[in-house]
Ligand SMILES: Nc1ncnc2c1ncn2[C@@H]1O[C@H](COP(=O)(O)OP(=O)(O)OP(=O)(O)O)[C@@H](O)[C@H]1O
């Protein structure tokens with residue numbers, strides 16, 4: 001079949017994957033070889049060394065974990081490889097995902113006889129850039145040449161939008177799957193779907209609940225009945241036993257969730273005891289226990305929803321409905337909690353386990369394939385069509401133009417459009433002399449309409465033409481998908497220079513941003529930390545503390561790059577432009593004026609999990625910080641801080657992070673999740689600390705206000721004086737509202753204004769030079785430093801401030817790494833990126 005649009009959508013899930021296609025009968029989810037629409041995302045090497053994907057692999061993970069892998073989606077983009085002992089092979093998470101995709105591809109082949117080469121693949125909205133690029137690489141490995149990525153909640157909204165005729169509403173998509181949680185606030189308006197806001201957690205899903213059942217219910221029961229020394233899931237010896245327990249826990253969880261009745265776990269052979277005798281395990285799991293265990297997880301999910309709503313000034317009452325997506329959203333207690341705490345109607349009328357794949361197929365129907373345009377270059381009669389493959393209109397107008405290399409006039413030629421299923425016909429339309437035509441078509445809702453074009457010459461002979469038809473679907477169209485996290489550059493002073501803001505429509509491109517290099521690059525010398533320009537890119541929303549965001553990669557200029565034709569002095573400009581496409585592939589272009597060279601291949605997507613030791617150290621630090629906050633909040637009776645502490649306790653954050661960090665000590669797979677959870681905990685502690693430090697922050701900002709006032713009054717221009725007055729007013733409003741982030745931002749702005757003014761004053765540079773002279777012994781190249789100091793004296797003599805500044809920058813580059821930041825601060829160079 002010659003497809004004009006992609007039409008296939010794949011939900012590549014943590015637990016289950018599925019593939020759907022948009023057809024003239026509606027959306028169809030394709031069965032796999034087991035006759036199921038869900039293919040467990042599991043890979044196993046069997047005894048003959050053949051690779052298996054799906055239910056069999058998931059089952060074998062339990063008793064043959066050395067040769068099977070599951071839940072690899074959570075580790076996409078990470079460098080840790082899974083080892084398959086039997087075949088002596090290691091595989092990256094993206095290679096494992098590629099196997100799942102290949103399996104879905106083969107199901108399409110069996111079911112529809114088509115070779116799948118293009119499909120829309122969904123990813124959690126909370127996925128970071130490295131995880132998105134890993135997903136794209138998985139698609140290529142599986143032979144999918146075209147694979148736009150779509151955010152899972154958007155896909156779900158499209159599936160609901162496909163059958164809804166509502167013209168204006170807000171929806172909340174609540175997607176609680178096997179490994180990830182996404183909440184997206186969607187606005188539906190006149191056939192357009194737009195994501196208004198999003199919140200999510202890549203490590204919050206059914207799997208966490210399964211492990212809780214194992215750790216908090218089953219293992220204590222087992223320990224009470226049997227003696228199993230060091231029975232711990234981190235101990236490799238017990239891996240198979242824990243695999244069985246987790247599998248049983250998941251089954252029991254689903255049974256209890258469905259029936260709300262107690263269920264029995266029976267494992268005939270769990271493992272051998274200390275004496276080498278086989279033991280079995282039986283235990284009853286009751287609804288109260290499950291309800292208690294899911295509570296902290298559902299509290300986290302609901303609070304993310306509330307945040308996504310309140311950030312946009314919305315509440316549950318503004319929602320027409322909450323759309324439930326993902327297997328874990330089926331818990332009856334969760335649904336009750338959502339109703340109670342958010343308060344809106346709930347809709348899960350489209351199967352929560354396949355709705356994402358269905359929506360992806362609908363979106364795929366809006367994505368034109370390149371082959372559609374290539375066809376127009378074929379010989380014979382070709383038609384260039386002007387139309388959108390999806391729209392809210394059931395009666396859209398389609399235009400086109402017919403071409404033929406030998407036909408000069410199309411007088412007398414006619415065209416007719418018809419639809420196969422509905423038997424609708426447009427009637428015969430005459431072409432204009434140059435071959436153009438315009439016709440309205442009639443489309444039915446809830447399926448893909450497939451139209452055939454009949455081209456006839458003046459004698460009424462039907463002519464072969466390319467394309468011979470087109471498709472149109474009545475459905476909601478997504479306006480540009482939103483960027484789920486802000487992207488910025490982490491600066492040397494740990495501030496974030498925001499380049500692209502969360503929510504911005506994709507594709508997006510930044511204006512050029514000037515970055516001042518914090519190190520000097522010496523051509524020809526070996527690449528080292530001090531001799532490589534490395535500009536870190538991060539994703540996240542923490543503007544005042546860049547290290548609270550996730551590192552996604554670097555822009556790196558190395559001294560051995562052949563394009564580096566000369567040294568790049570300290571403080572040189574690098575002009576950066578960031579582009580990001582709808583699949584969230586980032587492209588960074590950098591122009592280096594001193595080299596007069598443009599680079600467009602310097603961005604390296606990067607993710608390296610932290611070492612177990614540093615995770616443990618960081619957790620200890622955060623825990624201590626939280627404890628001291630708690631003491632302080634209680635002492636000072638700061639209600640807001642105490643409320644926040646209570647929220648953390650309710651969601652059992654410390655306990656969750658503690659367990660995850662401990663798991664990471666022996667399990668490389670757990671590190672990514674531990675790091676993410678630790679980052680969340682750190683942000684929560686920061687927030688409490690901020691509340692407690694509010695009085696000091698106000699005092700510091702007021703002090704800065706006084707300093708800058710002095711500088712502005714003495715040396716400022718009238719525009720600077722006006723600007724100062726505005727900032728003074730903004731600061732006072734922020735203080736009235738306890739808006740700590742704004743107070744800090746205003747303090748920084750005041751500092752920057754003062755810096756700009758003093759940097760214009762010759763005395764400032766002369767004083768700065770005095771300081772640099774006092775560092776004589778510290779310079780790495782004493783001879784060069786001496787020469788530079790002599791040049792500086794000459795610059796002072798001739799009153800050439802620009803020359804003096806240039807010398808000063810070079811001198812800073814000669815200081816040892818650890819002194820450079822102090823020198824920058826003194827020079828008020830602390831921010832390293834300056835906007836145009
Ligand atoms: N009736 C049920 N009640 C509670 N949980 C359920 C139920 N049915 C399935 N689950 C859980 O739902 C999860 C699987 O859901 P789903 O297939 O939507 O996830 P996924 O798409 O693979 O994951 P993700 O979207 O996080 O990548 C599993 O953890 C499973 O145990």
Ligand SMILES: [Mg+2]
Nearest residue numbers: 013177326356
């Ligand atoms: Mg899912």
